[in-house]
Amino acid sequence: MILLSFDIEEFDMPLEYNGEIPFAEQLAISRKGLQNILKILKENKIKATFFSTVVFAETNQDLVKQLLSEGHELASHTWFHSDFEEKHLLESRLELEKLFDTKVVGLRMPRMSPVSEDAVSEAGYFYNSSINPTYLPGRYNNFNVSRKPFWQKKVLxxxxSVSTIFRVxxxxxxxxxxxxxxxxxxSKLSLDSTGFLNIYFHPWEFADISNPKYKLPAFTFKNTNAAMVNRFDDFIKWAKKNNYQFSTTKDFLENWIQKNKN
Incomplete structure (x- = not known):
């Protein structure tokens, strides 16, 4: 099973590299990318999960309503992408549910940041997909974390997903x-090993982010925009040709729980 997910957020990455980008431009770039993503998913008739900040969702309500109407899952990416307080866990879930009349049960922290699982549980989430079980210098060291779903207190x-060898x-x-x-x-090795592929992307990858004023390293925008659209479509068609199925994260984890009860 392949779980595609997208962190739909303000495109604030240039600020990490001392680049310049107005807030309106951050939103416009992510909006354009999300439109491209939804088009690919619709053409290929597959479902995915979208982790949205409240800031992005409330300024792009038409696209969030569209993705829900097309059968995708909406989950929380907290309130802001670059500013977090623990209270945002509950506040973002409630606001997304209020804005779009849907149940929000999933969380992904911006930049896969650590968070108190007690707080996640108290905020009413069923699952948290904020762990990359590998080592990224300057970010996190989760090399010894399980590669499969596991309960941590009351949160799944x-x-x-990472590679089976060296956890790439x-x-x-x-x-x-x-x-x-x-x-x-x-991807095939990981699928064969765990039975799923949980991979995540961002809408700005499907837009033009090559502007020199952003001061982004070349590896962050290599194969983005039209190249990303083509590569992503190619990957989906490869997966379907090999009879891999796609699902929202919520549906997959609910089925996983049922299977592991037996």
Whole structure:
């Protein structure tokens, strides 16, 4: 089973590299990318999960309503992408539910940041997909974390997928920078090993982010925009040709719980 997810957020990455980007431009770039994503998913008739900040969702309500109407899952990416307080866990869930009349049960922290599982549970979430079970210098060291779903107190942890050997992360940067055949090969090994592939992307990858004023390193925008649209569509068609199924995260984890009860 392949679980595609997208962190729909303000495109604030240039600020990490001392680049310049107005807030309105952050939103416009992510909006354009989300439109491209929804088009690909609709054409290929597959469902995915969208982790949205409240800031992005309330300024792009038409697109969030569209993704819900097309059968995708809406989950929380907290309130802001670059500013977090523990109270945002509950507040973001309630606001997303209020804005879009849907049940929000999933969480992903911006930049896969650590968070108190007691607080996540108290905020009413069923699952948290904020762990990348690998080591990223300067970010986190989760090399010894399980690669499969596991309970942490009352919250079901759903790690992102990594390779079976050396735990190479199969996230967005790998998708951009690896030859696509290598990414497919590592994905197949991970699928064969765990039974699922949990991979995540961002809408701005499907838009033009090559502006020099953003001061982004080349590896962050390699194969983005039209190249990303083509690569992503190619990956989906490869997966379908190999009879892999797609699902929202919520549906997959509910089925996983049922299977593991027996």
């Amino acid at each position: 942890q759903f790690p992102a 992360p199969l996230f967005w940067l790998s998708f951009h920078n690896f030859p696509l055949w290598i990414y497919k090969f590592l």
